[in-house]
Amino acid sequence: MNNFFSNRVIISVWVSTFLNLLKKTLLAAMIFIIPEVNAQSAKRLEKLFEDAGQQFANQSYSSAIDISEKIIEKDPSYLDAWLLLADIYQEINNPEKEISALEKAAGLKDIPLVWLRLGNALLSIGKYEEALCSYTGYLEKEKIKPERRREVEMRIESCRFAIDALKNAVEFNPQRLSDSVNSSFDEYWPSLNIDNSRLIFTRLVKEPGKLPQEDFYMSEKIGDDWSRARPIDEINTSDNEGAQCLSADGSVLFFTACNRLDGQGSCDIYYSVMTDEGWSDPAPAGPPLNSSSWEAQPSLSSDGRFIYFSSNRPGGRGGKDIWRAEFAGFGANGKMIWKEPVNLGDSINTPGDETSPFVHAGNKNLYFASDYHIGMGKFDLFMSEIIDDSTFSKPVNLGYPINTFNDEQGLFISADGTTAFFSSPRYNPPDIDIYSFRMDESIRPHPATYAQIKVYDEKTLLPVQA
Incomplete structure (x- = not known):
């Protein structure tokens, strides 16, 4: 054991x-x-x-x-x-x-x-x-x-x-313009004359086998609707044209075109005049309005005295600033002459980007887009009062839902200040269409008054072309 x-x-x-x-x-x-x-x-x-x-x-x-x-x-x-x-x-x-x-x-x-x-x-x-x-x-x-x-x-x-x-939303009930204006393509940047009888806009045409093409289309007001928009063949080219404005009487079209042989470099401002034969051949606005920098998105005051535009030229406050140049008459060659452009200063321009200026027909209010002023995010739309021809008040944000966290740019407001036109993809994405809406009273411009006068030749009794 x-x-x-x-x-x-x-x-x-x-x-x-x-x-x-x-x-x-x-x-x-x-x-x-x-x-x-x-x-x-x-x-x-x-x-x-x-x-x-x-x-x-x-x-x-x-x-x-x-x-x-x-x-x-x-x-x-x-x-x-x-x-x-x-x-x-x-x-x-x-x-x-x-x-x-x-x-x-x-x-x-x-x-x-x-x-x-x-x-x-x-x-x-x-x-x-x-x-x-x-x-x-x-x-x-x-x-x-x-x-x-x-x-x-x-x-x-x-x-x-x-x-x-x-x-605290502002009044905003946008109405899509009819299919006479809008199409299956993108339509944007609406510009009208002072009585809202002529509409010119940019259409991005996309055809199979071709690069997308930006061209101008024009429509005339017929009663409460618009005529079928037609291309402006005298101005459209195989290149892109866009970011335009009309003179108050609808006879001069200013627009943006880039990298053309007769330009100063990058994007420049061009113009065309309506004649009895149609729109004239586009001509560059020339220096000093155009430079080797980027100039685009012109807006002409209703009296024809100033043209406002966005540019990244030297001497600005940030990336793209809003500038204006004063019209100085016509040269011996018949071309427009402009004085040296002036930066609108710190009230408007910031270290960020300011674009798409629109001077209202009353010449007392400037609307523009900025990605730096206090807003909803990205580019918002703002309004500033033109106080004494060269002083601008602190910009006011147009509010929600005109502005959102997306980019908002490009606005046209009728002479009486009650109706605005803009383009957006927000209602039928991804398509961009043109809309109109009634302006909230808090952000309306001072209304403008105007008179339409026809001048006749004393001998022939035929109307004289302006």
């Missing part, structure tokens, strides 16, 4: 010793194996991330997204992959997915710049209260330069303005 129990004890001790030794051996092996496996996995993920970054640099966005998602599938805490996804979605204009990626990144690490980007993305889709929280959080988290702080503070002001504007 004693030997039996003694042997059992010896075996038990041996087995216990063997098992302990085996555990130690395995543990020692794992200590060396696990780091090696983790290091190999990290290197594979790092290589994948490099591949994703290269695809992004090559603008192969789908491949970059696929690779980034593979990385996240293997390691959901891979911060750089989430940030890369946010960059990709920002580049391809998918703010919803950009926001999702940024929120994941913010949950992994408290990075101030992520909060700033999150605010920008939320503002871009009209989530004003959430954007306000992100911007406020960013200012609290990081000491930033005064210029950046002011920029973020302005976006906070825009969020607060938008939240209030949504609660």
Whole structure:
């Protein structure tokens, strides 16, 4: 018995010793194996991330997204992959997915710049209260330069303005113009003469096998409707024409054309005159109105004295500014002469972009678009009073729902100030059509009065062409 129990004890001790030794051996092996496996996995993920970054640099966005998602599938805490996804979605204009990626990144690490980007993305889709929280959080988290702080503070002001504007909507009930004007193509940038009897607009014609083509079309008012719009063949070319305005009497068309041989460079302003034979051959407005910089989107005052336009020429306040030039008569060659353009100054222009000026027929109100003044986001429409011919009041945002978190540009308002015309894709996306709406009284211009006079030749009794 004693030997039996003694042997059992010896075996038990041996087995216990063997098992302990085996555990130690395995543990020692794992200590060396696990780091090696983790290091190999990290290197594979790092290589994948490099591949994703290269695809992004090559603008192969789908491949970059696929690779980034593979990385996240293997390691959901891979911060750089989430940030890369946010960059990709920002580049391809998918703010919803950009926001999702940024929120994941913010949950992994408290990075101030992520909060700033999150605010920008939320503002871009009209989530004003959430954007306000992100911007406020960013200012609290990081000491930033005064210029950046002011920029973020302005976006906070825009969020607060938008939240209030949504609660205090202005009158806005747009009516689509008939199919005599609108078509299956895009129509935009409506321009009318002072009595609203002649409408000229830009149509983007898309035909199979051809590049999209911007051309001018004209329609005349017949009762309560418009005539079938016809192309202005005397002005249209194989190039693009657009961003036009009509003189008050409808006899002169100013417009924008780019990279033409007779231009000054980039985009320039041209004009054509209505004669008994039709529209004259377009002529460049010439220097100093045109320059080697970008000049576009002209608007002529009803008295013909000033032409307003947008330009990125040197001497401005930001990217694109609004300028105006005074008409100085006609030269010996019959061409128009303009004085040196003048920048409208700090009341109107900002470090951002100001575009699509429209001077109302009363010459007392200027409407324009800006992506910097306090607004709903992106480009909003604003109104300023022309106080003493050269002083402009602080711009007033036209409010919601005229302005939204999308881009709003290009507005024409009737002489009496009650009716506005604009174009938008918001009601029948993605098609852009021309609409009219009744102006809210709070944002109407001073009404303009005008008289239509016909002059006849004393001998022939025939009307004289202006």
